[in-house]
Amino acid sequence: MTKVRVLLAEDHQLVRAGIHALLDKMGGVLVVAEVSDGQAAVKAVEVQQPDLVLMDIAMPGLNGLEAASRITKSWPKVKVVILSMHANEEYLRQALKAGVTGYLLKGADIQELELAIRTVSRGEQYLTPSVARYALEAYQHDGAYPVNPLDRLSPRQREILQLIAEGHSTKEIAFRLSLSTKTVETHRSQLMERLDIHDVAGLVRFAIQFGLVHPSS
Structure with missing residues (x-):
């Protein structure tokens, strides 16, 4: 078998x-x-x-x-x-x-x-x-689920958002993802703009609210 x-x-x-x-x-x-x-x-x-x-x-x-x-x-x-x-x-x-x-x-x-x-x-x-x-x-x-704000982000942006919420610095994120720090900063600026959130604390709260990370992470 x-x-x-x-x-x-x-x-x-x-x-x-x-x-x-x-x-x-x-x-x-x-x-x-x-x-x-x-x-x-x-x-x-x-x-x-x-x-x-x-x-x-x-x-x-x-x-x-x-x-x-x-x-x-x-x-x-x-x-x-x-x-x-x-x-x-x-x-x-x-x-x-x-x-x-x-x-x-x-x-x-x-x-x-x-x-x-x-x-x-x-x-x-x-x-x-x-x-x-x-x-x-x-x-x-209605045949579908309501829109989730996470859907506004690309997979890479969601990944970077999770790492930011977990407390990683721009340099650490760049190293983990094999990206330049400038690219990480660009992604962070874009996801802040799409979510209309303009500080790290707000990103952390958002990531917890929508399940990317948990308060104990």
């Missing part, structure tokens, strides 16, 4: 080890790699070509939603299941826009985790019941 090849992306080592152990006990599932941030997840997908990525949302540098968007665009056959602590409409909207095929809460039991993996592996979508109603309600009302 061909096994489902899974890449696990989760920034907390103990949580990652626990999920890995659960996956190892599932018949027909093979963990091919595990990573701790979104950038590493994208690189690992390129190398490992897994069938499925089990992805945390809150990860440093490049969060799970941004990483998922890059993965689904570059490797359409790779399925992404988001692991989230948040059962709310906004996170689901962002996840579906990123092209994920599964959304699972971290409080789910082992049986639901296995069900999500099996369902997505068959080419079907799996949304945990507590958030599935949001998708149904949105399309019943």
